[in-house]
Amino acid sequence: MTADRAPDTAPVLDVRDLSVRFRMRGGNDIAAVSGARFSVAPGECLALVGESGCGKSVLASALLGLLPANAATTGSAVLGGDTDLLTAGERTLARTVRGRRIGLVPQSPAAHLTPVRTVRAQLEEALRELTGVRGSDLPKAALAAAARASFPEGHLDRYPHELSGGLAQRAATALALIGDAPLLLADEPTTGLDRDLVERTVDELRRHTDTGRALLIITHDLAAAERVADRVAVMYAGRIVEIADAEDFFQAPGPRHPYARGLLAALPERDFAPIPGMPPELGALPEGCAFAARCGHADDRCTAERPAFRADLACHHAPTGRTHPLKEAADA
Amino acid sequence: MLELTRITAGYDRRDPVVREVSLSVAAGEAVGLLGPSGCGKSTLARVAALLHRPDAGTMTLDGAVVRGWRHRAPREQRTAVGVVFQQPRLSADPRIGLRELIAQPLRATGRRREVPERVAELARLVGLSDELLERRPHAVSDGQLQRACLARALVLRPRLLICDEMTAMLDASTTAALVAVVERYRAESGAALLAVGHDRVLLERWCDRTVRWGEHHAEHAPTG
Ligand code: SF4
Numbered sequence: 363m364t365a366d367r368a369p370d371t372a373p374v375l376d377v378r379d380l381s382v383r384f385r386m387r388g389g390n391d392i393a394a395v396s397g398a399r400f401s402v403a404p405g406e407c408l409a410l411v412g413e414s415g416c417g418k419s420v421l422a423s424a425l426l427g428l429l430p431a432n433a434a435t436t437g438s439a440v441l442g443g444d445t446d447l448l449t450a451g452e453r454t455l456a457r458t459v460r461g462r463r464i465g466l467v468p469q470s471p472a473a474h475l476t477p478v479r480t481v482r483a484q485l486e487e488a489l490r491e492l493t494g495v496r497g498s499d500l501p502k503a504a505l506a507a508a509a510r511a512s513f514p515e516g517h518l519d520r521y522p523h524e525l526s527g528g529l530a531q532r533a534a535t536a537l538a539l540i541g542d543a544p545l546l547l548a549d550e551p552t553t554g555l556d557r558d559l560v561e562r563t564v565d566e567l568r569r570h571t572d573t574g575r576a577l578l579i580i581t582h583d584l585a586a587a588e589r590v591a592d593r594v595a596v597m598y599a600g601r602i603v604e605i606a607d608a609e610d611f612f613q614a615p616g617p618r619h620p621y622a623r624g625l626l627a628a629l630p631e632r633d634f635a636p637i638p639g640m641p642p643e644l645g646a647l648p649e650g651c652a653f654a655a656r657c658g659h660a661d662d663r664c665t666a667e668r669p670a671f672r673a674d675l676a677c678h679h680a681p682t683g684r685t686h687p688l689k690e691a692a693d694a
Numbered sequence: 695m696l697e698l699t700r701i702t703a704g705y706d707r708r709d710p711v712v713r714e715v716s717l718s719v720a721a722g723e724a725v726g727l728l729g730p731s732g733c734g735k736s737t738l739a740r741v742a743a744l745l746h747r748p749d750a751g752t753m754t755l756d757g758a759v760v761r762g763w764r765h766r767a768p769r770e771q772r773t774a775v776g777v778v779f780q781q782p783r784l785s786a787d788p789r790i791g792l793r794e795l796i797a798q799p800l801r802a803t804g805r806r807r808e809v810p811e812r813v814a815e816l817a818r819l820v821g822l823s824d825e826l827l828e829r830r831p832h833a834v835s836d837g838q839l840q841r842a843c844l845a846r847a848l849v850l851r852p853r854l855l856i857c858d859e860m861t862a863m864l865d866a867s868t869t870a871a872l873v874a875v876v877e878r879y880r881a882e883s884g885a886a887l888l889a890v891g892h893d894r895v896l897l898e899r900w901c902d903r904t905v906r907w908g909e910h911h912a913e914h915a916p917t918g
Contacts, residue, residue, distance in 0.1 A: 412865070413835075413837065413864075413865035413867065413868060414835050414836045414837060414863070414864070414865065415835040415836075415837075492904055526732065527731060527732075553863065555731070556730045556731055556892045557892060557893060557894065558730075582865040582866075583866070584866055623865055624867060625865070625866055626866070628865075628866040628867040628869065628870040629866050629868070629870075629895075629897050630869075630893075630898075630899040630900070631897045631899070632895045634870050634872035634873070634899055635870055635874075636867045636868070636869075636871035637867040637871075639821070640821060640837070640838065
């Protein structure tokens with residue numbers, strides 16, 4: 363099975379060996395993200411899944427240049443072939459990247475929207491700022507922007523607190539789409555939403571990849587990931603442990619990494635059986651594989667040596683019998 | 695075990711979010727209450743947990759009519775019900791460590807001598823290490839904090855456990871782990887469960903029966 367993911371176009375986002383460390387008082391560093399490597403192509407949706415605290419939101423913050431001052435990054439995250447997000451500097455990120463080249467669909471839209479201004483006012487302001495539309499053209503442009511995210515016209519004069527969770531999410535999505543950014547980054551966009559709203563939200567996000575946008579969705583909701591993603595990247599204890607074609611992953615032959623297999627098996631529609639134990643602390647990662655203490659396949663090698671990320675997998679004992687794309691492993 | 699009859703409740707008497715809702719949970723039974731967010735099911739859960747006084751209707755616990763809510767609830771009734779909410783960070787005092795958090799209900803009911811043994815027992819059950827027990831809420835993950843909140847809800851050995859969207863913020867494995875803890879506790883104690891949520895697949899897998907919000911409305915149409 364080969365990955366039918368990659369059109370021959372250059373990736374919108376190309377992340378190489380991205381690591382984020384937080385320097386803590388007392389000298390105890392936290393390795394929030396280690397050696398993350400993945401790319402997202404135009405028109406493609408990559409879902410980055412993992413439990414809370416696995417580093418996926420830190421990774422998103424790193425891409426947006428929104429890390430706190432005690433964070434240090436290494437590696438690269440090249441946007442559109444020309445801008446390394448890790449070294450670009452706040453001025454560039456604020457002026458040319460956030461909103462313009464990366465549209466952010468936030469985790470809690472209600473908190474992201476400005477509480478004292480109506481949705482219409484916020485859309486118009488974003489349009490002025492990001493597209494240069496002015497004056498008498500603004501009202502029409504705002505209507506169009508709302509329509510793109512299926513935000514109902516009749517609710518444009520409402521304030522954020524007057525919106526339901528679903529409408530607040532659409533308002534936030536409408537804002538994220540205004541700059542026509544080639545990359546949409548959605549950070550836990552479905553947290554706290556009901557199932558049907560989850561489905562509608564991810565379907566709408568998905569729709570925006572049809573026009574060639576890339577979508578990176580960060581979520582702990584596997585059902586949402588299954589519905590929306592072309593490929594899945596699984597993160598555990600700060601590392602990406604597997605990248606797979608979504609269909610292979612969620613259907614047959616299933617995930618290859620033991621953690622990913624455990625995570626899927628834990629779903630109530632599957633075995634509903636938890637993975638024993640808890641993830642290690644990011645400030646005290648073990649020598650070897652971070653999953654070894656919870657893994658049924660762990661042996662001496664696993665506890666002694668950290669498995670490298672090769673052929674889209676970080677495991678010493680990968681199940682065999684499949685050939686896998688070596689795309690992410692080109693320089694492993 | 696729990697009988698809610700024609701409960702009307704809310705935050706504005708003219709516009710209650712719960713209208714004439716009836717629901718019962720038999721001793722030892724696990725009932726799922728399924729509904730979309732904002733439908734009022736959490737308010738009903740708070741009524742059942744003795745945390746919110748309804749405007750109308752009756753509630754019985756173990757056959758005894760409930761006459762007071764919150765601090766007006768008699769201790770025997772308050773201690774018979776354990777409750778876990780969706781957002782552990784809103785319900786956990788940020789100033790105290792997890793060990794204290796779990797022990798609080800014991801102290802509040804004058805049973806401090808049971809603290810060391812009972813907390814150790816529950817920490818084992820929910821999978822929290824000694825080291826994690828010493829930490830404050832900000833220093834643990836959502837999943838770890840929710841484990842502590844569940845332990846706290848079980849510390850007085852309730853005969854009824856109410857889980858209001860307990861796992862909505864959690865990943866699949868932590869969800870399965872917490873549900874397994876609840877079920878182990880129920881298997882050995884015979885406690886009943888009211889699990890409130892919006893995830894049909896989860897509630898149907900977890901509970902003996904699942905009631906949809908709105909179904910009980912139809913059965914108990916207002917009579918004016
Ligand atoms: S490297 Fe070893 S311990 Fe880690 S996931 Fe693979 S088999 Fe399990």
